[in-house]
Amino acid sequence: MTDDPRDAHASRAPVSHVELDARGLRALAHPVRVRLLGLLRTHGPATATRLAQRMELTSGATSYHLRQLAAAGFVTEDTERGNGRERWWRAMHQSTSFTDRELAFRELDAALGYLRSVVAAHTLLAQRALNELETLPEPWRHAVSLNDAQLCLTPEEAVELRRELSEVVGRYRPHDPTARDAEPEDAERVAVVFHVLPGLDDIDGLDDLDGMGDTGAGRTGATS
Numbered sequence: 001m002t003d004d005p006r007d008a009h010a011s012r013a014p015v016s017h018v019e020l021d022a023r024g025l026r027a028l029a030h031p032v033r034v035r036l037l038g039l040l041r042t043h044g045p046a047t048a049t050r051l052a053q054r055m056e057l058t059s060g061a062t063s064y065h066l067r068q069l070a071a072a073g074f075v076t077e078d079t080e081r082g083n084g085r086e087r088w089w090r091a092m093h094q095s096t097s098f099t100d101r102e103l104a105f106r107e108l109d110a111a112l113g114y115l116r117s118v119v120a121a122h123t124l125l126a127q128r129a130l131n132e133l134e135t136l137p138e139p140w141r142h143a144v145s146l147n148d149a150q151l152c153l154t155p156e157e158a159v160e161l162r163r164e165l166s167e168v169v170g171r172y173r174p175h176d177p178t179a180r181d182a183e184p185e186d187a188e189r190v191a192v193v194f195h196v197l198p199g200l201d202d203i204d205g206l207d208d209l210d211g212m213g214d215t216g217a218g219r220t221g222a223t224s
Contacts, residue, residue, distance in 0.1 A: 017095040022107055027072035029113030031120050033065050037074055037091060038121055042189070044177035045078045045090040122193050140188070162196045
């Protein structure tokens with residue numbers, strides 16, 4: 001399931017987060033809503049029309065999904081913006097945690113829908129970053145990394161690995177679209193994505209991928 005490195009930011013400004021309950025899980029079991037929430041968290045408040053243009057959807061579709069997210073407490077209307085003709089929306093939290101294993105088993109379809117939506121969003125993020133690779137300045141082209149590794153771990157070791165990776169990410173400055181003036185001049189938003197996936201050697205065909213852990217372009221981290 002998913003978690004976030006918020007605990008590692010204890011010495012900085014707190015990062016608001018939400019732990020998924022049954023209602024929230026069902027609301028996010030849709031790829032469009034996961035993407036909408038991600039866009040609002042990453043880029044700040046926006047209208048349904050602007051989000052629709054970014055996602056290549058109709059404004060009616062984005063408005064519907066925004067209302068569903070609002071009903072579940074993920075977004076709210078930004079009353080300080082707009083001119084009365086179009087509503088602006090903002091995210092209520094900066095990150096989402098999903099660690100309730102009992103909830104995952106009770107709401108299995110919703111849990112799988114949410115996790116698949118997260119994976120789809122990660123895939124799209126990497127694809128878009130690679131599409132822009134040629135136009136990146138040289139220092140940023142050098143920073144891009146997509147890698148994987150095949151390990152032999154116990155469940156306890158896998159959990160510890162996940163915790164340690166979260167701690168490492170938590171040492172660095174989090175992205176905050178409202179605090180760009182306080183960041184270094186040459187700092188940009190960087191996405192770090194990591195997956196801990198047990199049991200993949202039991203899936204037919206994956207043995208053919210052994211030895212391809214470092215492709216030079218990699219698989220586990222991208223900028224966009």
